[in-house]
């Protein structure tokens with residue numbers, strides 16, 4: 313089911329750029345995840361809380377689970393005990409809920425701020441101004457159980473590579489600006505999550521540290 317050659321190529325390409333491969337296993341069965349696990353993959357991404365939880369329960373404990381899809385506040389509690397990185401933080405209210413649940417289990421949970429960089433209105437996320445506002449809020453500054461370690465974004469779904477590159481450049485630029493203003497001393501603020509099956513090569517060229525690849529590894533989702 314898994315194309316070993318494709319996986320090996322992806323691992324090589326990401327390692328060369330000091331980036332990490334997040335294998336996006338949404339809609340795929342645990343057997344497919346185990347195939348990739350046997351090849352050495354430990355970082356997997358899911359976009360739905362329910363699916364993430366049910367897979368986590370039956371799969372090996374040393375898998376690092378990333379939540380890459382939109383997260384409703386009432387579902388935060390289900391993933392906080394084990395999630396390794398949340399890619400999709402887009403409001404202070406969501407961060408507040410993560411803080412509350414992480415406090416209960418005495419964890420510090422790593423999060424990325426999701427940005428709106430695409431042309432489509434459907435892709436959610438923050439603007440630079442909104443992110444600056446969030447990071448300046450006293451409420452955010454008081455939080456002890458969340459750690460923002462970078463940014464995430466999705467490019468427009470298009471064949472226009474110029475457009476995609478422009479959007480990734482934009483995200484990398486936001487990252488630099490926020491690093492200088494808010495995270496100057498924090499080495500943990502080091503991630504730009506960008507790039508999927510169709511555009512991960514451009515993303516790596518533009519400084520991605522986390523590429524989220526699904527269909528290229530697992531086959532197309534029907």
Ligand SMILES: *Cc1c(COP(=O)(O)O)cnc(C)c1O
Nearest residue numbers: 336359380508509524525526527
């Ligand atoms: C599904 C998904 C991916 C992976 O998409 P592919 O095109 O299958 O690689 C990456 N990021 C997010 C946020 C997704 O929802």
